Every structure is written in C-alpha cells, then in structure tokens.
Amino acid sequence: MKNNMEILIDRILESYVTIGGMNHLEGHNLPSRQSIIRIVDDLESVLFPGFRDEESLNRSNYRYIISNKIAGVAERLQEELSKSLCYFNGNTKKKTDNGNSDIRAEKIVLKLLKIFPDIRQIIKSDVEAAFMGDPAAKSHEEVILSYPGMEAILVHRIAHELWIEGAPLIPRIMSEYIHGKTGIDIHPGARIGKYFFIDHGTGVVIGETTVIGDRVKIYQGVTLGALSVKKALGNKKRHPTIEDNVTIYAGATILGGNTIIGRGSVVGGNVWLVSSIPPNSKIYNKPGHYTLKSNAEKIQDFQI
Amino acid sequence: MKNNMEILIDRILESYVTIGGMNHLEGHNLPSRQSIIRIVDDLESVLFPGFRDEESLNRSNYRYIISNKIAGVAERLQEELSKSLCYFNGNTKKKTDNGNSDIRAEKIVLKLLKIFPDIRQIIKSDVEAAFMGDPAAKSHEEVILSYPGMEAILVHRIAHELWIEGAPLIPRIMSEYIHGKTGIDIHPGARIGKYFFIDHGTGVVIGETTVIGDRVKIYQGVTLGALSVKKALGNKKRHPTIEDNVTIYAGATILGGNTIIGRGSVVGGNVWLVSSIPPNSKIYNKPGHYTLKSNAEKIQDFQI
Amino acid sequence: MKNNMEILIDRILESYVTIGGMNHLEGHNLPSRQSIIRIVDDLESVLFPGFRDEESLNRSNYRYIISNKIAGVAERLQEELSKSLCYFNGNTKKKTDNGNSDIRAEKIVLKLLKIFPDIRQIIKSDVEAAFMGDPAAKSHEEVILSYPGMEAILVHRIAHELWIEGAPLIPRIMSEYIHGKTGIDIHPGARIGKYFFIDHGTGVVIGETTVIGDRVKIYQGVTLGALSVKKALGNKKRHPTIEDNVTIYAGATILGGNTIIGRGSVVGGNVWLVSSIPPNSKIYNKPGHYTLKSNAEKIQDFQI
Numbered sequence: 076m077k078n079n080m081e082i083l084i085d086r087i088l089e090s091y092v093t094i095g096g097m098n099h100l101e102g103h104n105l106p107s108r109q110s111i112i113r114i115v116d117d118l119e120s121v122l123f124p125g126f127r128d129e130e131s132l133n134r135s136n137y138r139y140i141i142s143n144k145i146a147g148v149a150e151r152l153q154e155e156l157s158k159s160l161c162y163f164n165g166n167t168k169k170k171t172d173n174g175n176s177d178i179r180a181e182k183i184v185l186k187l188l189k190i191f192p193d194i195r196q197i198i199k200s201d202v203e204a205a206f207m208g209d210p211a212a213k214s215h216e217e218v219i220l221s222y223p224g225m226e227a228i229l230v231h232r233i234a235h236e237l238w239i240e241g242a243p244l245i246p247r248i249m250s251e252y253i254h255g256k257t258g259i260d261i262h263p264g265a266r267i268g269k270y271f272f273i274d275h276g277t278g279v280v281i282g283e284t285t286v287i288g289d290r291v292k293i294y295q296g297v298t299l300g301a302l303s304v305k306k307a308l309g310n311k312k313r314h315p316t317i318e319d320n321v322t323i324y325a326g327a328t329i330l331g332g333n334t335i336i337g338r339g340s341v342v343g344g345n346v347w348l349v350s351s352i353p354p355n356s357k358i359y360n361k362p363g364h365y366t367l368k369s370n371a372e373k374i375q376d377f378q379i
Numbered sequence: 380m381k382n383n384m385e386i387l388i389d390r391i392l393e394s395y396v397t398i399g400g401m402n403h404l405e406g407h408n409l410p411s412r413q414s415i416i417r418i419v420d421d422l423e424s425v426l427f428p429g430f431r432d433e434e435s436l437n438r439s440n441y442r443y444i445i446s447n448k449i450a451g452v453a454e455r456l457q458e459e460l461s462k463s464l465c466y467f468n469g470n471t472k473k474k475t476d477n478g479n480s481d482i483r484a485e486k487i488v489l490k491l492l493k494i495f496p497d498i499r500q501i502i503k504s505d506v507e508a509a510f511m512g513d514p515a516a517k518s519h520e521e522v523i524l525s526y527p528g529m530e531a532i533l534v535h536r537i538a539h540e541l542w543i544e545g546a547p548l549i550p551r552i553m554s555e556y557i558h559g560k561t562g563i564d565i566h567p568g569a570r571i572g573k574y575f576f577i578d579h580g581t582g583v584v585i586g587e588t589t590v591i592g593d594r595v596k597i598y599q600g601v602t603l604g605a606l607s608v609k610k611a612l613g614n615k616k617r618h619p620t621i622e623d624n625v626t627i628y629a630g631a632t633i634l635g636g637n638t639i640i641g642r643g644s645v646v647g648g649n650v651w652l653v654s655s656i657p658p659n660s661k662i663y664n665k666p667g668h669y670t671l672k673s674n675a676e677k678i679q680d681f682q683i
Numbered sequence: 684m685k686n687n688m689e690i691l692i693d694r695i696l697e698s699y700v701t702i703g704g705m706n707h708l709e710g711h712n713l714p715s716r717q718s719i720i721r722i723v724d725d726l727e728s729v730l731f732p733g734f735r736d737e738e739s740l741n742r743s744n745y746r747y748i749i750s751n752k753i754a755g756v757a758e759r760l761q762e763e764l765s766k767s768l769c770y771f772n773g774n775t776k777k778k779t780d781n782g783n784s785d786i787r788a789e790k791i792v793l794k795l796l797k798i799f800p801d802i803r804q805i806i807k808s809d810v811e812a813a814f815m816g817d818p819a820a821k822s823h824e825e826v827i828l829s830y831p832g833m834e835a836i837l838v839h840r841i842a843h844e845l846w847i848e849g850a851p852l853i854p855r856i857m858s859e860y861i862h863g864k865t866g867i868d869i870h871p872g873a874r875i876g877k878y879f880f881i882d883h884g885t886g887v888v889i890g891e892t893t894v895i896g897d898r899v900k901i902y903q904g905v906t907l908g909a910l911s912v913k914k915a916l917g918n919k920k921r922h923p924t925i926e927d928n929v930t931i932y933a934g935a936t937i938l939g940g941n942t943i944i945g946r947g948s949v950v951g952g953n954v955w956l957v958s959s960i961p962p963n964s965k966i967y968n969k970p971g972h973y974t975l976k977s978n979a980e981k982i983q984d985f986q987i
Contacts, residue, residue, distance in 0.1 A: 083796035084753050088746055090800035091732060094807060105734065108828055124395060126409065138392055145388050163822070188387035192394035199398060210609065210617065211566060211587045214467070217548055220412055221555040244825055251829040255864050256559050258581070258885050260903075262819060277562050277582045277866070278600075278885045280903055280933075283819045295564075295584055296600070296886075296904070298933055305818065313818065325584075325602055325632065328933065328952060344632060345651060346973065347953060357976040365650065368661040428699060430713065442696055449692050492691035496698035503702060514913065514921065515870060515891045518771070521852055524716055525859040560863050562885070581866050581886045582904075599868075599888055600904070629888075629906055629936065648936060649955060669954065672965040 104162040106155040111248045114155070117148040118233055119226070122195060126219055149184050156180035156242055163243040183240045187233070194232050197269045201228050204270040208292050223257035224273030231261045238263040265299075267291075268319070275325075282314035284332060291317055294325040294344075302331040302349060318354070408466040410459040415552045418459070421452040422537055423530070426499060430523055453488050460484035460546055467547040487544045491537070498536050501573045505532050508574040512596050527561035528577030535565045542567040569603075571595075572623070579629075586618035588636060595621055598629040598648075606635040606653060622658070712770040714763040719856045722763065725756040726841055727834070730803060734827055757792050764788035764850055771851040791848045795841070802840050805877045809836050812878040816900050831865035832881030842871040873907075875899075876927070883933075890922035892940060899925055902933040902952075910939040910957060926962070 124141050125132040132140060157180035161172050205218045205225060212218055218225055230253045234246040246263035254260040258277035261267075265281045268289035273279055275295035281287075285299045301313035315329045318338035323329070326345040329336065336342060337354030346358055428445050429436040436444060464480035509522045509529060516522055522529055534557045538550040550567035558564040562581035565571075569585045572593035577583055579599035585591075589603045605617035619633045622642035627633070630649040633640065640646060641658030649664055656662055732749050733740040740748060768784035813826045813833060820826055826833055838861045842854040854871035862868040866885035869875075873889045876897035881887055883903035889895075893907045909921035923937045926946035931937070934953040937944065944950060945962030954966055 079793055080754065080757065080796065083793065083799070084750050087729075087753060087796065087799045087803075088749065090803055091745075091749075094800065094803050105824060105828070121391075137395070141392065141395075142388050145391060146384065149384065162824075185383055185387065188384065188391065191387070191391045192398065195391075195394055195398050210605070211568075213547065213551075216409060216466075217551055220409070220548065221551045223555060223559060243821065244828065247821075247825055247829045251831060254885070255831060255866075258559075258562050258866050260883050260885060264819075275564050275584045277558070277564060277584070278904060280883045280885070295602070296582060298903070300933070301818070325604070326630075326934075345649075345953075347968070352975065353977055355977055357974075359974050360651070361974055366661075366663050366665055367656065369657055369659055425695075441699070445696060445699075446692050449695060450688065453688065489687055489691065492688065492695065495691070495695045496702065499695075499698055499702050514909070515872075517851065517855075520713060520770075521855055524713070524852065525855045527859060527863060562863075562866050579868050579888045581862070581868060581888070599906070600886060629908070630934075649953075664955070670965075670967050670969055671960065673961055673963055 104158050106159045106162075106245055106248065108248055108252075110151060110155055111245055112252050114148055114152050115230055115233075115249050115252055117144060119229060121145055121148065122198060122229060123219055126216075145188070149188060152187075153177075153180045153184045155245060156183055156237075159242065159244045183237065183242055186240060187236055190236065194236070198229050198232060200269040201225065201271050204272040204290065204292070205274075208272045209274055223259060224276045227253050227257045227259035227261060227273060227276060227279075228267070228271055231263065231265070231267065234263040235265070235267070265314075284312040285314040286316045288317060288319035288321070288338065290320045292322045294323065296326040297323050298328045298330075300328065300330050408462050410463045410466075410549055410552065412552055412556075414455060414459050415549055416556050418452055418456050419534055419537075419553050419556055421448060423533060425449055425452065426502060426533060427523055430520075449492070453492060456491075457481075457484045457488045459549060460487055460541075463546065463548045487541065487546055490544060491540055494540065498540070502533050502536060504573040505529065505575050508576040508594065508596070509578075512576045513578055527563060528580045531557050531561045531563035531565060531577060531580060531583075532571070532575055535567065535569070535571065538567040539569070539571075569618070588616040589618040590620045592621060592623035592625070592642065594624045596626045598627065598631075600630040601627050602632045602634075604632065604634050712766050714767045714770075714853055714856065716856055716860075718759060718763055719853055720860050722756055722760050723838055723841075723857050723860055725752060727837060729753055729756065730806060730837060731827055734824075753796070757796060760795075761785075761788045761792045763853060764791055764845075767850065767852045791845065791850055794848060795844055798844065802844070806837050806840060808877040809833065809879050812880040812898065812900070813882075816880045817882055831867060832884045835861050835865045835867040835869060835881060835884060835887075836875070836879050839869045839871065839873070839875065843873070843875070846871040873922075892920040893922040894924045896925060896927035896929070896946065898928045900930045902931065904934040905931050906936045906938070908936065908938045 120126070121141060121144055124137060157176045160176035160179050164172060164176065202215055202218050202225065205222055206212045206215050230249055234249040238246040250261055250263050259273060259279045261281045262283040264283035265285040265287065267287040268291065270290040271287065272292045274292070278296040279293060280298045280300060282300050299315050299317070303313065312332035315331060315334040315336065317323070317336045320339045321336050321342070323342040324344040327342045327348070329342065329348045331349050333351070334349060335351040337352055337356060339355040340352055341357045342348065343357070343359035346360055348358070352358055424430070425445060425448055428441060461480045461484035464483050465476050468476060468480065506519055506522050506529065509526055510516045510519050534553055538553040542550040554565055554567050563577060563583045565585040566587040568587035569589040569591065571591040572595065574594040575591065576596045578596070582600040583597060584602045584604060586604050603619050603621070607617065616636035619635060619638040619640065621627070621640045624643045625640050625646070627646045628648040631646045631652070632650070633646065633652045635653050637655070638653060639655040641656055641660060643659040644656055645661045646652065647661070647663035650662055652662070728734070729749060729752055732745060765784045765788035768787050769780050772780060772784065810823055810826050810833065813830055814820045814823050838857055842857040846854040858869055858871050867881060867887045869889040870891040872891035873893040873895065875895040876899065878898040879895065880900045882900070886904040887901060888906045888908060890908050907923050907925065911921065920940035923939060923942040923944065925931070925944045928947045929944050929950070931950040932952040935950045935956070936954070937950065937956045939957050941959070942957060943959040945960055945964060947963040948960055949965045950956065951965070951967035954968055956966070960966055
C-alpha cells in the first residue's frame with residue numbers, strides 16, 4: 076500500500092498547482108475561522124458576564140476578570156481584522172502594507188469598544204421583547220441562556236457594526252457561524268431596530284439590504300429576500316423594509332427592495348408578498364381549500 | 380492605544396452597573412450551559428452504551444464503566460439542579476436556602492434514575508419506528524448513530540421528565556442545545572407517546588402544551604403551534620392534540636389548543652389547520668393552480 | 684443516597700440485558716461518530732489547504748504538512764471503514780473476518796485518494812457557481828470560508844464516493860454531521876452534477892435516489908423527496924430528476940421517482956410538484972388570494 080498511497084498523494088499535491096484557485100498557501104493572511112469563532116464566543120460572554128462562562132464572578136473580581144477578557148478579545152479581533160484588510164487590499168503576496176491594515180484594524184476595534192455599552196443597551200431591549208412576546212418564556216434568564224433568536228440577534232449586532240466599518244469577510248464568518256448554530260441566517264448588512272424578537276427561528280433568512288424598524292417580531296421560516304439575483308445588482312437595495320411594530324408569522328416570504336410593510340401591520344403565516352402594504356394592515360391567506368376524506372370515503376371539500 | 384482602550388473598557392464595566400438587568404454577577408447560582416451540554420452528551424452515551432463513546436465496552440467491563448458514568452452524570456445534574464432551584468426560589472443573594480434545593484435536586488435525580496429503564500424502553504420503540512418508517516434506513520445502527528430526529532426525541536424524553544418534576548431552566552437549555560444541533564425545536568413541556576418518528580426534521584416546532592399519541596410520524600418543517608401569543612395565556616393549553624397513528628407531512632402547520640387531529644389521520648404537506656379533523660381523515664390541499672410557461676411562451680394554466 | 688443510587692444503577696444495568704437491542708457491547712466494531720467527524724474536518728482542510736486550518740502554509744512546507752495530513756486521514760478512514768464493513772458483514776461476534784474487511788477498506792481509501800483531484804476540480808466549479816449566483820458574495824474566499832451550502836456539497840461529494848463503493852453507515856454519519864451544522868440534508872446516495880449551488884440552505888432535503896444535472900441552483904427549504912414511504916420500495920428510484928440549468932426557489936417541494944424537471948426550467952417559490960415539466964418551463968403559483976384589512980377595517984380581497 077505504501078507505494079500506491081505515496082503516488083496518489085503526490086498527484087493530489089500536484090492538483091493544488093494545476094487546479095489552483097481555491098487554495099491559499101501564502102501564510103496567515105486570511106482570517107482564521109477558528110479564531111473568529113472563539114472571538115464570537117468571548118464577545119457573547121462579555122455581553123452577558125456571568126451567564127455564559129463557568130468562572131465565578133462577584134462584585135470584587137469581575138472588573139479584573141472582564142477587563143482582561145475584553146482586552147484579550149479586542150487584541151485577537153484586531154489581529155484577524157488586520158489580516159483580512161491586508162488580504163483584500165490585494166497585499167496577499169507582500170508581507171506588509173506598511174502597517175495601513177494594522178492602523179485601520181485598531182480604529183475598528185476601538186470604535187466597537189466605544190459603542191459596546193450601546194450594543195448592550197439595545198440587546199437588553201431584545202431580551203425584554205422575547206420575554207414579553209413568548210408566553211412560554213418563564214424568565215429573562217431563560218431567554219438569555221436558551222433562546223436561539225437571542226444569540227442570533229446578539230451576534231448580528233456586533234457583526235453589523237464591523238460590516239458598517241468595512242471589515243471584509245469577518246462579519247460573514249460570524250453570521251454563518253451563528254446560522255449554523257441556530258438555523259437563523261441574518262446577513263451582517265441588515266439594519267435592525269431595537270426590541271427585535273425571532274421566535275423558534277429555524278429557517279429564517281434576512282437579506283443583506285433589509286431594513287427593520289423597532290419592536291418587530293418574526294417567526295420561524297420567514298424569508299426577507301430579493302426578487303432578482305442578478306450579480307450586477309449587488310449594490311442596490313434588493314431586500315424589503317419592515318417598519319415599526321410589525322409581526323410576521325411563520326413561513327411568510329417577503330421579497331423585493333421596494334417592498335415596504337407599513338408600521339403596525341401583521342403578515343400571516345405562509346403569506347407570499349412581493350409588493351408593499353399600508354400601515355396597520357393585516358394580511359392573511361384566504362381560507363385554504365382542502366379535500367377531506369374520512370374512513371377512506373371523501374366526505375367533503377371544505378374551507379377552514 | 381493602551382490608554383484609549385483602558386478608558387473604553389472602564390466605560391463598558393460601568394455599563395454593567397448602569398444598564399444592569401442582564402448580567403448576573405453573584406457567583407455560581409445559575410446553571411452552567413456548558414455543564415448541561417456535557418450532561419446531555421453523557422446521558423446519551425448511557426442510553427446507548429457502546430454507540431456514542433469511544434471506549435471499548437465488553438461484557439466484563441461495561442458494568443464498571445457505565446456505573447461510574449451514571450453516577451458521575453447524576454452527581455453533576457444534581458449540582459446544576461440545585462443551583463437552578465435555589466436561584467428561582469429567589470435565593471440569589473443568599474449563599475444557602477438551608478439545603479432545601481439540594482434535597483429537591485436529589486429527589487429529582489433519583490426519580491430520573493428510577494425511570495431510566497422505562498425511558499430506554501420507549502426510545503427503543505422510537506428506533507423501531509424510524510427504521511420501519513424510512514425506506515432509506517439500512518439498519519437500526521444507522522438510525523441510532525445518524526438520525527437527528529432520534530437524538531431530538533431521546534433528549535426530549537429526558538428533558539420532559541425534568542420538566543414534569545418542576546426543574547427550572549435546565550430542561551429548556553437541554554432542548555435548545557438539541558434544537559441547535561438538529562433544527563428540531565421540541566419544548567420540554569410537550570407530551571409525546573411511544574413509536575415517535577421525525578424524519579429529516581429541520582424546522583420542526585412542537586410547542587409547550589402539545590399532546591402527541593403513539594405511533595405518530597412527522598416530517599421536516601411541521602409546526603404544532605399556538606394561535607394566540609398573549610402572555611396571559613401562559614398556563615392554558617395553547618398547542619394541538621395529535622392522536623395515535625397520525626402522519627403529518629412536510630411543512631404542515633397545525634395551530635391551537637382546541638385543535639385535535641383524530642387518530643389514524645393523515646395531514647398532507649403544507650396543509651394549514653386551525654380546527655379539528657375526525658379520526659381516520661385524510662386532508663390535503665386541493666391541487667395547486669400554476670402558471671406554466673414553456674420556452675418563454677405561456678402555454679397553459681394548469682392543475683396538478 | 685449512596686444505597687438508593689446503587690440500587691437504581693443496578694436496575695439500569697439490568698435493563699441493558701432485558702431491553703437490549705440498542706446497546707452494542709462487543710467492543711470497537713461500530714465506527715466511532717467522533718472519529719468520522721474528525722475525518723470530515725480533516726478532509727475539508729485538505730480540500731482547501733490553508734483555508735480551514737491554523738497552521739501557516741507556504742510553498743516550501745506545504746508538501747510536507749499536507750502529505751502527512753492526507754496520509755493520516757487516509758489511515759483513520761481505513762480503520763473506520765474496516766470496522767463498519769466487518770460489522771455489517773455479520774461478523775460482530777468474531778474478532779476478525781480473516782482480513783477481508785481490511786482489504787476492502789484499503790481499496791476504498793485508495794480509490795478515494797485517486798479521484799481526489801477530480802473532486803477538487805468539481806468543488807472548484809461549485810465555488811464558482813456560488814460566487815456568480817449570489818449578488819451578496821463579495822469574494823471566492825467568502826464563499827469557501829462562510830457558505831453553508833459550500834460545506835454541504837463538499838462533504839456530500841466525498842460521502843457520495845464512499846456510498847458508491849458500498850461503505851456502510853459512514854457516509855450517512857458524514858451527511859448527518861453536516862446536516863446538523865448547516866440545516867442541509869443531502870442523502871449520500873444523491874447524484875449531483877457540477878456547478879451546484881445551494882443558497883442559504885436551511886431546511887433543504889435531497890433524497891437518496893435524487894439525480895441532479897449540471898448548473899442547478901437551489902434555495903432554502905427546497906425538498907426533493909419521495910411520494911411513497913413504503914419500506915419495500917427501498918431500492919426503487921423514489922426521488923425526482925432535476926436536469927441541467929434548473930433553478931428551484933425557496934420552499935418548493937418536488938416529489939416522486941418519475942418526476943423530471945426539464946433542463947433550463949425555473950420552479951417558483953413554494954411550488955408543489957408531483958409530476959414532470961418539459962424543458963425550459965417556468966412554473967409559478969398563481970397569484971395568491973389574500974384578505975387585507977387596514978386599520979382593523981376590511982378594505983379588500985386582493986390578488987398580488
């Protein structure tokens with residue numbers, strides 16, 4: 076076997092040269108997915124100190140422990156940002172870009188730290204929205220510790236800030252990590268107001284140019300998507316606008332960059348919408364037409 | 380950078396005091412999500428000894444290895460239960476509640492161990508149901524080792540017992556851990572009979588007060604949900620009852636606490652039901668109305 | 684507690700004998716799920732050297748590092764394959780089957796290594812399809828590092844080769860591991876052409892006997908499933924055929940082994956299809972009937 080395998084491995088190695096394209100061999104320029112995942116986990120535990128970690132926090136030690144954790148995650152994030160900025164500035168072959176990426180990365184991290192208290196404030200509003208919006212929620216602690224929609228919006232709020240600052244690649248790695256964990260796919264470009272609540276969440280898709288107001292509630296399987304998938308439209312608003320106080324029930328699909336769901340509206344389950352509806356609307360599918368057979372005899376067609 | 384960052388970190392630390400609400404700094408009272416996850420994994424490997432772990436088990440050593448594993452997981456579960464009971468009894472500030480939570484936690488763990496053989500028996504029925512219900516299943520081993528629906532129902536059966544005993548928070552952390560892994564969201568309050576099979580499973584939602592009989596089969600994307608989401612209804616039956624021998628195909632939505640799907644019924648794919656159907660019914664959407672265009676020419680509207 | 688717990692543990696141990704069926708105590712014959720997961724991760728990092736791992740690769744060291752990694756993963760895969768072949772040949776009780784399983788396992792691994800460059804070539808086409816097919820994709824690197832559909836098809840292409848070679852159980856463990864990570868459930872039996880792209884992906888189900896041509900694009904929540912679930916039909920073609928250049932939008936369901944979606948066709952969102960459509964068709968649900976109420980007054984029934 077030895078010889079056969081050596082030959083086959085050599086052919087695989089050759090394929091990296093001949094097929095190329097997908098392999099990046101020039102060192103550490105690309106951010107590491109593993110590092111980003113650890114950064115996300117650490118940021119979560121700094122947003123909710125004492126909830127996600129196993130260390131015991133108390134009034135006397137928490138300043139020390141959390142200061143260290145924040146400083147550590149800031150340093151690692153800056154390193155990955157610098158790699159990513161350098162790579163996408165076309166400096167993949169050079170060892171350096173005269174420190175430009177380092178400087179930009181530091182600025183982004185300091186900006187993020189600066190608004191961190193505001194992010195905590197808005198996430199507090201999300202916790203409240205989940206607790207009030209779900210009759211099954213028994214406590215705020217349950218929301219924070221177990222609701223997947225909570226984890227999705229929390230990481231989105233950080234990824235979105237990095238997106239705004241123009242950080243390449245890293246916000247998308249963050250959002251896809253949480254998509255994998257929760258089944259909730261929020262593009263980091265989406266703008267989302269406060270008191271936001273996603274219940275259950277599996278299958279939710281929120282596209283890049285979506286705009287969502289305050290106090291919006293969304294259920295599992297809701298898509299806020301694009302009508303056209305032409306690559307050339309990459310920079311246009313392709314996804315809908317959801318105004319304040321809107322509720323969208325499970326499985327509804329709302330498509331298009333010009334589609335506006337007016338404030339205070341309710342979109343029923345499985346509704347398929349490609350045009351706007353005015354404020355305070357309620358839109359439901361008309362009662363379904365079913366064929367009901369009982370004991371193998373067809374007894375009626377009926378509407379429910 | 381040093382100085383800037385120190386200032387920013389100080390502001391974040393202050394925000395834990397001023398914003399508060401979401402951070403729990405008084406030590407180890409809340410159960411640890413990481414510990415619960417390890418407990419779930421260990422319980423799985425004790426339910427299926429020799430399947431999930433890497434140690435080699437044989438007739439001579441398995442009593443020793445598994446006894447130790449059961450005793451260990453029981454001890455850790457008791458510790459987390461005690462924390463959780465103490466916390467939600469309002470004893471968050473005190474170091475102790477005179478051992479009341481410890482005593483209650485021990486009782487819950489002993490109860491769980493007592494019915495463990497019964498849980499294994501009913502999970503055996505679930506394995507059989509999956510094997511018989513899926514033409515693609517090649518062996519019972521495949522079902523146990525790879526079916527996400529299997530893992531979801533297995534963990535649910537344990538979480539549900541803890542739920543019945545009134546354990547706060549921990550059953551929900553368990554169910555959301557498995558929701559993340561499988562895309563199947565079963566609230567620990569749901570009552571589910573034997574020979575239960577969820578195929579594929581992504582997007583399934585089964586609400587808190589759902590009641591499901593024996594030999595029920597459910598496909599991906601099925602929601603058994605609530606009609607109203609008023610917080611005040613938190614203790615009422617808000618989710619449907621599914622009687623014995625019912626099959627519910629992919630994407631069907633069944634809502635409401637008074638909705639009963641009579642035994643032996645079949646609910647077709649994508650059906651939307653908010654009222655009861657009698658036993659032995661078959662309910663399908665009427666053939667869809669489509670617009671079919673071929674070669675860019677519209678050739679017909681048709682039903683299929 | 685000691686005594687009580689000992690008694691209860693003894694009863695659990697007894698249940699392994701009396702209930703039996705689901706526990707496999709005779710050692711290491713079954714493949715280990717943990718090992719398969721590590722093998723999948725290593726195969727991914729060999730398909731994309733320098734993308735998934737943290738080591739620094741450069742032109743001088745990569746031959747050494749990757750050779751070692753390939754040889755290591757090949758060895759571990761061979762070991763798991765051998766266990767699995769031996770187990771399902773009914774040799775669960777014997778320590779050996781005279782090396783037949785070892786020989787077969789080696790052949791399968793050498794075959795996989797032989798076609799590894801071809802698998803890389805076809806995955807390169809998948810990366811290209813994702814980049815071209817999604818206006819939100821900013822770079823090939825983003826596709827490789829963050830798209831769940833990319834990870835799903837990549838692992839499927841390996842699992843499918845093992846499936847073709849008749850490897851029991853392992854391909855299914857691989858596909859369900861990725862199903863758990865991405866929400867995309869592709870049975871290893873499915874045959875899928877090049878330039879394949881799944882966008883978002885949560886809730887996608889692709890059944891065992893599905894056949895998919897080249898340049899096919901699929902969105903979240905699409906099911907390519909079976910009409911009948913009779914166990915006896917286990918070997919028949921039960922799932923549809925999707926020809927070249929077909930696009931299937933979110934939530935569409937296509938069922939049945941005789942259903943053929945002709946090349947160049949477009950299947951609209953939420954369409955439910957159980958029969959064939961000719962080449963170059965576009966099939967959409969007719970505009971939905973909605974009830975729209977505004978300001979709590981019903982103003983119109985309308986179509987959109």
